[in-house]
Amino acid sequence: MAHRRAAFLLAVALTVLGLATTQAQLQNGFYKGKCGANDVEAIVQGVVKARFSREPAVVAHLLRLQFHECGVNGCDGGLLIDGPGTEKTAPPNLSVKGYDLIADVKTELEKRCPGVVSCSDIEILATRDAVRLAGGNAYTVRTGRRDRRQSKAGDVNLPGPESTVAQATAFFGKLGLGQMDMVLLLGAHTVGVTHCSAIKSSRLYSYGGKAGATDPNLDPYYAFVYKNYVCPNKPSTDNTVVFLDDQWSALKVDKSFYKMLQKRRGVLSVDQNLYGHGAPTRWMVDMLANTENFSWLFPQALVKLSEVNVLTGAQGEIRRVCNKFN
Numbered sequence: 001m002a003h004r005r006a007a008f009l010l011a012v013a014l015t016v017l018g019l020a021t022t023q024a025q026l027q028n029g030f031y032k033g034k035c036g037a038n039d040v041e042a043i044v045q046g047v048v049k050a051r052f053s054r055e056p057a058v059v060a061h062l063l064r065l066q067f068h069e070c071g072v073n074g075c076d077g078g079l080l081i082d083g084p085g086t087e088k089t090a091p092p093n094l095s096v097k098g099y100d101l102i103a104d105v106k107t108e109l110e111k112r113c114p115g116v117v118s119c120s121d122i123e124i125l126a127t128r129d130a131v132r133l134a135g136g137n138a139y140t141v142r143t144g145r146r147d148r149r150q151s152k153a154g155d156v157n158l159p160g161p162e163s164t165v166a167q168a169t170a171f172f173g174k175l176g177l178g179q180m181d182m183v184l185l186l187g188a189h190t191v192g193v194t195h196c197s198a199i200k201s202s203r204l205y206s207y208g209g210k211a212g213a214t215d216p217n218l219d220p221y222y223a224f225v226y227k228n229y230v231c232p233n234k235p236s237t238d239n240t241v242v243f244l245d246d247q248w249s250a251l252k253v254d255k256s257f258y259k260m261l262q263k264r265r266g267v268l269s270v271d272q273n274l275y276g277h278g279a280p281t282r283w284m285v286d287m288l289a290n291t292e293n294f295s296w297l298f299p300q301a302l303v304k305l306s307e308v309n310v311l312t313g314a315q316g317e318i319r320r321v322c323n324k325f326n
């Protein structure tokens with residue numbers, strides 16, 4: 001009898017211990033009931049909607065921000081920190097925008113329930129809302145992320161615009177994302193811009209390191225227009241802005257990006273490489289261009305990206321302002 005009671009107590013103790021050590025998880029509607037009578041997700045949506053109506057390009061800023069956030073040590077708010085030597089100061093992040101919107105959302109939330117909603121959750125919720133406003137499908141994201149107490153420029157190792165399919169695949173692989181996820185996520189280049197500096201040497205004037213050579217994978221008409229009108233070969237055009245997708249759909253979340261790749265009109269090498277002859281991703285581009293699957297697969301890929309290496313439970317902190325540690 002004593003034996004059986006001891007075994008029972010041991011079993012109970014192990015169960016309790018097991019539950020206590022189980023890692024906290026992201027949850028649907030994590031903030032329900034945690035901000036008084038306020039609906040956290042509705043507050044985020046309200047701020048994003050107001051901004052989007054004045055500045056539709058905010059969808060591009062936020063999508064890029066989510067990638068540069070989650071692609072470096074996970075979706076942990078590390079990108080938002082100001083100060084010398086933080087992620088924000090690393091070269092690939094110097095042209096990232098959208099920080100002010102995240103700060104605006106945080107201000108609104110802090111007025112209603114201070115110290116409750118993490119900056120990393122705000123990034124993911126705001127991006128989701130902007131995608132919807134720009135014509136993408138609605139989707140649910142789980143919340144409960146916490147903000148990391150660390151942000152180092154030296155950790156930023158994002159792929160460059162000239163990456164091959166193999167290099168890009170390796171990068172996404174390290175985040176736990178597959179090649180299809182990568183092709184879908186690069187579909188974010190359906191919105192936003194780049195600068196002539198990202199394509200001048202690699203695509204227009206010294207393809208393959210050869211002076212005067214133009215990338216043969218670039219549609220000749222586009223090459224002509226870029227070389228003569230948009231990005232002429234002089235330093236003053238380095239900062240000239242070029243749409244990543246065609247100009248008629250440059251701020252719309254749609255599948256047109258893949259159609260452009262089929263026509264050799266992708267702007268960045270990394271994009272056009274997805275449709276290279278013999279590229280393992282070529283059939284994926286065809287599938288996404290020729291069907292309506294992008295509309296529901298893109299949100300799924302964004303959700304996967306939004307859950308890379310998150311902090312939860314008692315890890316990290318809930319920042320009071322997004323650009324400073326507490």
Ligand code: HEM
Pocket residue numbers: 059060061063064066067095097159160161162163168185186188189191192193194195198244268270
């Ligand atoms: C191999 C991966 C990727 C590379 C090499 C890459 C590269 C680039 C480059 C060079 C720019 C232009 C920056 C500038 O000139 O200011 C850009 C812009 C952008 N990227 Fe990517 N990107 C990648 C993946 C992604 C992913 C996964 C997303 C989002 C899910 C994304 C979203 C965007 C957006 C929306 C813009 C436009 C930003 C704006 O107009 O404000 N990119 N990307």
